[in-house]
Every structure is written in C-alpha cells, then in structure tokens.
Amino acid sequence: MPNQHGDTKRVYAKPFFEWCMQNGERGKTLLREFRDPEKLPTEVAFRSHHRAKWKCLKCKHAWRAKMHNRTCSVKPSGCPKCANQMPLCRTNNFVTWCNANGDRGKKLLKEYVDPDREPTQVTRGSTYKALWNCETCEHEWRAPMNNRTRSVKPSGCPQCNPPGGPKKKRQRDD
Ligand SMILES: [Zn+2]
Ligand SMILES: [Zn+2]
Numbered sequence: 001m002p003n004q005h006g007d008t009k010r011v012y013a014k015p016f017f018e019w020c021m022q023n024g025e026r027g028k029t030l031l032r033e034f035r036d037p038e039k040l041p042t043e044v045a046f047r048s049h050h051r052a053k054w055k056c057l058k059c060k061h062a063w064r065a066k067m068h069n070r071t072c073s074v075k076p077s078g079c080p081k082c083a084n085q086m087p088l089c090r091t092n093n094f095v096t097w098c099n100a101n102g103d104r105g106k107k108l109l110k111e112y113v114d115p116d117r118e119p120t121q122v123t124r125g126s127t128y129k130a131l132w133n134c135e136t137c138e139h140e141w142r143a144p145m146n147n148r149t150r151s152v153k154p155s156g157c158p159q160c161n162p163p164g165g166p167k168k169k170r171q172r173d174d
Pocket of ligand 1: 056057058059060061079080081082083
C-alpha cells in the first residue's frame with residue numbers, strides 16, 4: 001500500500017545508473033569514474049550515503065566519496081587530487097601550518113618565495129627544497145621544508161646563521 005511519502009522515496013532511491021543516463025556528460029563521467037567493489041551502479045541510489053569508490057578519469061587517483069556528495073547539484077565533490085593538483089590534503093599544507101604557528105608561522109610564510117610551488121602545494125614536513133628569502137638580510141637560499149619547520153633546531157638563513165653559530169670567529173677566510 002503506497003504511503004504519502006511514496007513519491008519522495010522513489011525519487012531519492014533512483015538508481016545511480018538511471019541518474020547518470022539522465023545527466024548527460026556529467027552522468028557519463030561519473031558512471032565511468034564509479035569503481036565500487038561492493039555495489040553495482042544499478043544497485044545504489046544516486047543520493048545514497050554509501051561511500052563508494054571512485055577513480056578519476058584524468059589522473060587515475062582512486063578515492064572514496066559518498067554518492068550524494070558527487071551527484072548533488074550544489075558543490076558536488078570531485079577528485080581531491082585534481083582539486084589540489086598535488087597529492088595533498090586541503091587542510092594540511094604549509095599555509096595552514098603557518099597560520100597555526102603564530103609569529104614564527106607568519107615569518108616563514110613571508111620568507112617563502114618559491115617560484116614553482118604555491119605555499120598551499122607543499123607541506124611543512126616535505127623534503128622539497130623551496131626557495132626562501134631572508135626577512136633580515138634579503139639573502140635567498142634553498143632549504144627543505146622540514147628543515148625550516150621542525151621544532152628542534154630549525155634551519156635559518158645561512159647568512160644570518162652561519163654554520164658554527166652566529167657571530168663566531170671566522171675559521172676560514174682570515
Ligand atoms: Zn584526478
Ligand atoms: Zn639572513
């Protein structure tokens with residue numbers, strides 16, 4: 001016996017496959033990206049909370065996302081790797097680290113002048129040798145991200161902090 005919510009339920013329960021067929025190019029792309037090991041596209045509702053497995057057609061990255069997050073009309077989610085162009089988490093990059101680290105973070109973010117990677121495209125723990133520009137003496141040098149951000153003995157500007165400690169007797173040039 002059909003109840004008063006029958007129609008709504010039927011709409012919400014529309015199989016993903018059927019939804020894809022009705023959504024042109026977007027539907028085709030999603031259907032091709034759908035690589036769920038547990039469910040067939042005909043078995044899962046397009047608005048379901050099932051965390052399906054997806055594989056990006058562009059970069060081949062595989063990830064899991066809920067059906068409804070991918071099929072919704074407002075801000076659907078896409079491949080996280082393509083979104084960042086880097087295999088990074090949006091909430092874990094050098095900028096978020098700097099923002100969470102007060103004056104020290106601010107200083108490092110200012111000194112970061114790398115021409116190849118945006119500060120959102122690197123992480124603080126990366127071994128990527130970024131380009132830095134010293135706030136104090138304007139010297140430019142390259143140093144791995146993790147050397148500058150580590151909590152114990154972070155590396156600084158080699159001109160302001162020569163090896164062997166600051167303002168020590170010169171050992172070579174005299
Ligand atoms: Zn991708
Ligand atoms: Zn310096």
